[in-house]
Amino acid sequence: MPELPEVETVRTGLSRLLPGLTIYKVNFDWPKSFPNSKNDTDKFLIGARIVQVRRRAKVLIIDLSTKYSLIIHLKMTGQLVFRSDSTVFGAGHPNDSLLGNLPDRSTRVSFDLGKAKLFFNDQRKFGWVRLVPSVEIENIDFFKKLGPEPLSSSFTVEEFRQRIKRRSKSQIKPVLMDQSVVAGVGNIYADEALWGAKINPEERVKDITDDRLYELYKEMINVLRLSIEKGGSTDKNYVDAEGKKGSYLKFARVFRRQNLPCPRCGTIIVKTRVAGRGTHLCPKCQKL
Ligand SMILES: [Zn+2]
Numbered sequence: 001m002p003e004l005p006e007v008e009t010v011r012t013g014l015s016r017l018l019p020g021l022t023i024y025k026v027n028f029d030w031p032k033s034f035p036n037s038k039n040d041t042d043k044f045l046i047g048a049r050i051v052q053v054r055r056r057a058k059v060l061i062i063d064l065s066t067k068y069s070l071i072i073h074l075k076m077t078g079q080l081v082f083r084s085d086s087t088v089f090g091a092g093h094p095n096d097s098l099l100g101n102l103p104d105r106s107t108r109v110s111f112d113l114g115k116a117k118l119f120f121n122d123q124r125k126f127g128w129v130r131l132v133p134s135v136e137i138e139n140i141d142f143f144k145k146l147g148p149e150p151l152s153s154s155f156t157v158e159e160f161r162q163r164i165k166r167r168s169k170s171q172i173k174p175v176l177m178d179q180s181v182v183a184g185v186g187n188i189y190a191d192e193a194l195w196g197a198k199i200n201p202e203e204r205v206k207d208i209t210d211d212r213l214y215e216l217y218k219e220m221i222n223v224l225r226l227s228i229e230k231g232g233s234t235d236k237n238y239v240d241a242e243g244k245k246g247s248y249l250k251f252a253r254v255f256r257r258q259n260l261p262c263p264r265c266g267t268i269i270v271k272t273r274v275a276g277r278g279t280h281l282c283p284k285c286q287k288l
Pocket residue numbers: 262263264265266267282283284285286
């Protein structure tokens with residue numbers, strides 16, 4: 001599943017390409033992927049100019065001049081592909097549709113932008129696009145439950161500690177991945193941040209000192225930033241706005257590095273399960 005850095009890569013790419021363009025036409029025929037009516041799209045989408053592309057957690061928000069917004073959740077296999085005569089940009093789930101002829105069998109929604117097209121492809125149909133009034137976004141249940149953005153400058157270590165400590169009896173890894181605690185930290189980044197802070201993923205929150213939570217806060221921000229710099233964690237082909245491929249996994253220090261030496265102490269990294277999720281750790285650096 002695309003994690004926060006991958007979705008941020010999509011946002012960065014589309015932010016350079018979409019604002020200012022007008023939506024002339026939309027094609028959709030799969031109600032689960034795009035549940036709005038033709039009446040909605042005729043009134044609030046067709047003829048709308050794209051104002052900006054935002055992100056909240058793993059959701060993209062495309063604001064339109066009609067004061068409506070498209071909200072897009074890529075889920076497991078969603079991807080967005082922009083095509084014009086001069087530009088190819090695609091990101092999200094890494095498969096051949098990023099580079100092949102479009103629309104194809106996985107295309108659920110396509111937007112005609114005059115000289116360009118935007119395709120929402122989603123093989124497994126878990127993702128969705130919705131057209132909603134912009135002012136209503138913050139009242140949507142999904143957004144109301146989300147914790148703060150870890151990369152926002154207003155998200156302080158005090159707030160991080162306070163939110164984590166609300167679940168003092170829990171193991172730290174599932175708390176870190178709880179989207180209502182912090183938005184957008186998935187499995188890869190939880191493992192990497194915990195390794196960085198030398199915290200065992202099964203350690204109870206109440207046993208972790210404030211200083212160590214500060215280390216975790218810093219590591220979480222660092223791994224997310226590093227991954228955005230590298231274009232996301234995808235380990236297969238995809239193209240970002242500059243045609244670069246994501247490469248974060250090559251820089252991962254524990255994730256999917258079981259049976260390899262810990263980059264810090266040389267101990268062999270193990271893979272285990274914590275709260276139902278595959279978990280990678282150094283048994284020495286992250287001793288319980
Ligand atoms: Zn180690």
